[in-house]
Amino acid sequence: MAEQFAIEMKGITKTFGSVVANNKVELNLKKGEILALLGENGSGKTTLMNMLSGIYQPDQGEIRVDGKPVTIASPEDAKALGIGMVHQHFKLVEVFSAADNIWMGKEKAGFLLKKDRYAQIQAMAAKFGFELDPSKKVYNMAVSEKQTLEIIKVLYYGAKVIILDEPTAVLTVQEIEKLFQVLRKMREDGHSIIIITHKLNEVLELSDRVAILRKGEYIGTVETKDTNEQELTEFMVGRKVDLNIERPVVEKTRPLLEIRDLTIRNDEGAVAIDHVNFYIRGGEILGVAGIAGCGQKELCEAIAGLRPIEGGQMIHKGDNIVGLSPKAILDKGIAMSFIPEDRLGMGLAPSMSITDNMLLKNYADSKGIFVDRDLGRADAQHVIENLGVVTPSTETPVRRLSGGNVQKVLLGREIKAGPNVIVTAYPVRGLDINSSYAIYHILNEQKKSGVGILFVGEDLDVMMALCDKIMVLCHGRMMGVVHAHKVTKEELGLMMTGSLDLSHRYEDKPAGFAKDTNFVQTDEEVEP
Amino acid sequence: MSIHVVKRDSLSFGKKVLIYLGAVAAALILGGLLLLAMGVDPVAYYSRMFTMGMIGNKIAYKAAENYLKIFVPLVVTSVALSLAFKMRFWNIGGEGQFILGAVAAATVAFQLGPILPQPVTLLLMCLAGMLCAGLYGVMVAALKVKFGTSETLLTLMLNYVALYFITFLGETQAAWNFYLDEESVRPIFANFSKIVSFPSIPIGKFGLNVCVIFAVLIGILIYVYLKYTKQGYEIAVVGDSPGTAHYAGMKVNRIILRTVFLSACLIGLAAAFKVGTVGILSTTVTDDVGWTGIIVAWLAQLNTIAIFVISALIGVLQYGSTAAAATFAQVDSSFADMLQGAILFLVLAADFLIRFRVVFAKKGGLTNGNG
Numbered sequence: 015m016a017e018q019f020a021i022e023m024k025g026i027t028k029t030f031g032s033v034v035a036n037n038k039v040e041l042n043l044k045k046g047e048i049l050a051l052l053g054e055n056g057s058g059k060t061t062l063m064n065m066l067s068g069i070y071q072p073d074q075g076e077i078r079v080d081g082k083p084v085t086i087a088s089p090e091d092a093k094a095l096g097i098g099m100v101h102q103h104f105k106l107v108e109v110f111s112a113a114d115n116i117w118m119g120k121e122k123a124g125f126l127l128k129k130d131r132y133a134q135i136q137a138m139a140a141k142f143g144f145e146l147d148p149s150k151k152v153y154n155m156a157v158s159e160k161q162t163l164e165i166i167k168v169l170y171y172g173a174k175v176i177i178l179d180e181p182t183a184v185l186t187v188q189e190i191e192k193l194f195q196v197l198r199k200m201r202e203d204g205h206s207i208i209i210i211t212h213k214l215n216e217v218l219e220l221s222d223r224v225a226i227l228r229k230g231e232y233i234g235t236v237e238t239k240d241t242n243e244q245e246l247t248e249f250m251v252g253r254k255v256d257l258n259i260e261r262p263v264v265e266k267t268r269p270l271l272e273i274r275d276l277t278i279r280n281d282e283g284a285v286a287i288d289h290v291n292f293y294i295r296g297g298e299i300l301g302v303a304g305i306a307g308c309g310q311k312e313l314c315e316a317i318a319g320l321r322p323i324e325g326g327q328m329i330h331k332g333d334n335i336v337g338l339s340p341k342a343i344l345d346k347g348i349a350m351s352f353i354p355e356d357r358l359g360m361g362l363a364p365s366m367s368i369t370d371n372m373l374l375k376n377y378a379d380s381k382g383i384f385v386d387r388d389l390g391r392a393d394a395q396h397v398i399e400n401l402g403v404v405t406p407s408t409e410t411p412v413r414r415l416s417g418g419n420v421q422k423v424l425l426g427r428e429i430k431a432g433p434n435v436i437v438t439a440y441p442v443r444g445l446d447i448n449s450s451y452a453i454y455h456i457l458n459e460q461k462k463s464g465v466g467i468l469f470v471g472e473d474l475d476v477m478m479a480l481c482d483k484i485m486v487l488c489h490g491r492m493m494g495v496v497h498a499h500k501v502t503k504e505e506l507g508l509m510m511t512g513s514l515d516l517s518h519r520y521e522d523k524p525a526g527f528a529k530d531t532n533f534v535q536t537d538e539e540v541e542p
Numbered sequence: 543m544s545i546h547v548v549k550r551d552s553l554s555f556g557k558k559v560l561i562y563l564g565a566v567a568a569a570l571i572l573g574g575l576l577l578l579a580m581g582v583d584p585v586a587y588y589s590r591m592f593t594m595g596m597i598g599n600k601i602a603y604k605a606a607e608n609y610l611k612i613f614v615p616l617v618v619t620s621v622a623l624s625l626a627f628k629m630r631f632w633n634i635g636g637e638g639q640f641i642l643g644a645v646a647a648a649t650v651a652f653q654l655g656p657i658l659p660q661p662v663t664l665l666l667m668c669l670a671g672m673l674c675a676g677l678y679g680v681m682v683a684a685l686k687v688k689f690g691t692s693e694t695l696l697t698l699m700l701n702y703v704a705l706y707f708i709t710f711l712g713e714t715q716a717a718w719n720f721y722l723d724e725e726s727v728r729p730i731f732a733n734f735s736k737i738v739s740f741p742s743i744p745i746g747k748f749g750l751n752v753c754v755i756f757a758v759l760i761g762i763l764i765y766v767y768l769k770y771t772k773q774g775y776e777i778a779v780v781g782d783s784p785g786t787a788h789y790a791g792m793k794v795n796r797i798i799l800r801t802v803f804l805s806a807c808l809i810g811l812a813a814a815f816k817v818g819t820v821g822i823l824s825t826t827v828t829d830d831v832g833w834t835g836i837i838v839a840w841l842a843q844l845n846t847i848a849i850f851v852i853s854a855l856i857g858v859l860q861y862g863s864t865a866a867a868a869t870f871a872q873v874d875s876s877f878a879d880m881l882q883g884a885i886l887f888l889v890l891a892a893d894f895l896i897r898f899r900v901v902f903a904k905k906g907g908l909t910n911g912n913g
Contacts, residue, residue, distance in 0.1 A: 031550060318789070319791075320788065320789065320791075339791065340789075340790075340791030341791040344791065350789075352789070360783075360785045360786055360789045361786055361789055362783070362786055363778070363779045363782040363783045363786050363787075364782060364783060365782045366778060366779070366782055370775070370778070370779075373775070374779065374786065374790040375790050375791065377772055377775055378772060380772075383771050383772060383773070384770050384771055384772065385770060385771065385772050385774075385775045387770075
């Protein structure tokens with residue numbers, strides 16, 4: 015083939031211990047194309063790209079840039095070859111301005127910081143259609159701005175090949191659209207782009223070709239226009255997967271948990287949740303959508319009794335639970351599982367066994383001074399069997415399990431206690447498709463048995479398919495509660511950014527405010 | 543050709559032990575080279591050291607008794623420290639807590655010893671030592687819980703406060719200072735072993751100090767405490783993930799205070815055992831157990847049983863080097879400290895080999911792009 019590739023990777027193998035992260039992977043990137051690198055978590059996408067950007071070196075294989083074999087031993091080498099990577103976790107100096115973050119990597123910039131750097135970088139950003147204030151400090155920036163800055167930084171150093179690692183994970187719908195426009199413009203200017211993702215709709219919308227990895231193996235590369243979501247999923251997972259998320263219709267019961275006029279402050283003392291009203295009925299899943307850090311964590315913590323509230327009421331089956339201890343709230347049947355970004359820091363003790371983790375919330379219930387490990391072992395066995403946790407034994411440290419199994423253990427423990435309200439935040443965070451669907455299934459089972467579920471999520475598509483209603487938060491304010499099957503993604507996006515406020519649409523009946531507060535009657539009111 | 547460091551998956555128990563033994567052997571060889579340089583026969587020195595001069599000695603039982611006097615404070619302190627370490631509370635204030643415990647126990651011995659029956663005095667000595675040391679330790683925990691101060695810095699600094707306090711007691715001649723010997727012109731600590739001391743159980747000529755039995759009992763209790771009780775479970779969770787402990791509804795601050803208090807109390811008890819056995823205070827009363835205990839706890843990876851084994855071995859090093867110094871005058875007994883340091887260093891280095899292996903990247907299959 016006479017075609018000149020910007021990047022060719024041939025027979026790349028990389029192992030970490032006995033784990034083969036990449037096994038004889040082939041990847042070609044044409045000049046001026048957007049290549050999507052698709053694969054589930056742990057399929058070796060990031061490892062492969064880290065070898066392009068000089069963070070790792072391959073154990074075997076060859077990398078060619080513009081047809082010439084090269085050695086990329088460090089990020090410096092990658093920079094010299096015109097390869098730039100925007101990492102999932104930004105690498106910026108928080109206290110520096112945007113311009114200085116770009117400037118500090120420049121070698122021949124001289125000893126002094128010159129005033130004209132702001133103008134230069136401004137001009138540079140404008141050329142690609144970015145909006146950026148070069149003198150703005152990074153700690154004042156929103157996530158999307160930081161990402162923009164990272165991309166400009168890469169472009170500034172003359173990268174012709176740009177790698178983006180899961181760039182859309184942290185953005186809203188509108189911001190994603192904007193990013194895609196920028197990427198298309200960069201493609202027109204002759205840049206070659208690799209975008210790592212596991213979101214199929216984005217792949218189909220943006221890319222020219224798709225390369226698929228599965229468990230470190232190279233599956234193949236296809237033209238985007240010749241493929242579809244179903245086919246890509248099969249490549250990615252290795253078998254047919256039903257992509258429809260079930261939303262069983264369950265008879266809803268009276269509200270189990272009612273939140274009235276709730277105000278909470280975050281750790282810094284700023285208002286995190288601002289006069290929020292909503293309720294959860296038994297047999298429904300209420301989704302909570304919002305940009306990261308708009309008060310979801312504080313809300314979950316407050317309900318679980320882990321964070322003092324500023325004002326308002328939280329009523330569970332007619333009893334006020336404000337001021338109760340976490341243990342007392344748990345005993346009332348409110349279970350909370352929060353999956354933080356590191357996925358282990360809250361809810362599980364990573365070095366301890368599954369048995370010990372099962373005991374976390376009820377170890378104190380057994381009589382005497384000793385921990386009842388037999389009980390924990392039985393529970394662990396139960397969860398392992400019921401939820402299909404893959405583990406050598408009940409005594410395996412949770413840290414050694416894969417992400418999906420860790421989350422099953424966590425959810426299993428919460429469900430085991432027989433709760434009537436489950437608060438779950440990001441339960442599928444970082445999970446592959448199979449594990450995610452397993453978790454959705456678990457939640458639906460709970461819903462069918464009459465449990466009320468508050469589902470704090472990230473993926474709007476999933477929430478629209480799984481939840482009955484979705485509450486949208488923006489900077490701690492509730493922008494409205496909408497029916498999941500009626501709302502559009504664009505509407506949700508607008509609500510998340512605060513441009514659309516539905517909370518006062520019905521002046522007489524504020525949305526999300528429980529009307530049936532008289533708990534004696536169990537009638538079903540028709541919701542607006 | 544390049545060198546890679548690759549993570550190991552797992553290693554059998556036997557291989558691990560072999561690697562650690564290799565590290566100890568390497569340290570001994572290193573020490574042996576030094577001995578050679580000093581013109582001492584390493585084999586002769588080591589055999590004298592490891593037998594603690596007991597072979598061919600008519601009063602070998604004395605050596606065993608003295609060895610146990612070193613072993614008891616060390617093992618109790620190490621066990622105590624492992625409690626706090628298990629919770630990831632870096633108590634490096636064992637020295638200071640030990641000194642305060644020792645002074646408190648000595649105070650009881652001087653003031654109440656002549657009045658009360660011996661068993662009561664001994665019990666009160668233990669309680670006083672535990673309480674003072676416990677409070678000295680829990681103070682740091684309280685500051686950490688309340689203001690988020692670093693326990694590492696505070697416990698470290700408080701070691702010196704305690705050291706200067708006992709130095710002050712030892713050098714200040716005054717009417718109130720009952721710690722000093724009244725007969726002596728120079729300020730020296732008074733000996734109270736005539737008034738009160740821990741009894742020994744005679745086994746033939748050998749006298750087994752009751753403190754040894756107590757130490758073993760403490761070891762068993764702490765082992766059970768950490769492994770099977772609710773409080774032990776709480777300590778493990780807080781140490782592993784404070785966020786999780788909080789989410790599970792545990793009162794994390796109370797657990798920290800309780801555990802640090804217990805840890806420091808036990809160090810105070812070790813101090814009471816020590817002064818109740820030797821019958822005198824001194825500025826070197828700790829024998830550095832507050833430091834050595836840290837090493838022991840880590841070498842044992844906080845396993846109570848392993849702490850007993852390692853304390854016993856380190857005791858052999860320390861006591862053996864003193865015994866060997868009697869024969870080999872040119873080798874100071876602080877040679878043991880050096881050897882101990884070398885062993886620690888090499889065992890930690892061996893840890894690296896247990897967790898990783900070094901491989902040489904080979905060229906194979908296709909050419910290596912980074913050759």
